[in-house]
Amino acid sequence: MEIDSIFTGNSFTESYILRSVELLDGNWLYVTKQNVAGLWRIPTQGGDESLVLSQLHPVDWNNWALTSNGVYFVDRAMPDRPEIAFLEFASRRITRLGGV
Numbered sequence: 236m237e238i239d240s241i242f243t244g245n246s247f248t249e250s251y252i253l254r255s256v257e258l259l260d261g262n263w264l265y266v267t268k269q270n271v272a273g274l275w276r277i278p279t280q281g282g283d284e285s286l287v288l289s290q291l292h293p294v295d296w297n298n299w300a301l302t303s304n305g306v307y308f309v310d311r312a313m314p315d316r317p318e319i320a321f322l323e324f325a326s327r328r329i330t331r332l333g334g335v
Contacts, residue, residue, distance in 0.1 A: 260303070267296040274299060274306060288322055290329070309335060 263276045265287065274288040291299060292311045299308040310320040310331060317335045322328075 265301055265306070267291065267299075269293075269296075274308070290320075307332075 262279055264279055265274060265276045266284075267274060270293050272289060272291060272293055273286050274291045275284045276287050277284040288306060288308060290310050290312065291308050295309045295311070299306055304325070305321055305323040307319060307321050309317050310329070311317045319332045319335060321330045321332060323330070
């Protein structure tokens with residue numbers, strides 16, 4: 236897979252990517268953008284990005300872990316009490332697991 240071909244023609248060519256992780260199935264590349272909230276994904280075969288998780292704060296650009304079923308992340312819904320949470324891809328349900 237050629238990384239340049241993935242980013243051709245979408246907004247990632249205009250945004251600085253801080254971290255990227257490819258899903259185990261090889262179909263998606265998950266990324267965080269500089270100074271932009273959220274976790275995004277783009278198809279590895281090329282195409283447009285889509286927002287997966289809006290709750291990921293820009294300061295947590297590196298505070299997430301991808302699994303085949305979802306993503307663990309730091310949720311700062313309550314800024315003075317960040318929590319570890321899990322977004323399950325199939326149900327789109329977020330489960331809060333406890334404080335950081």
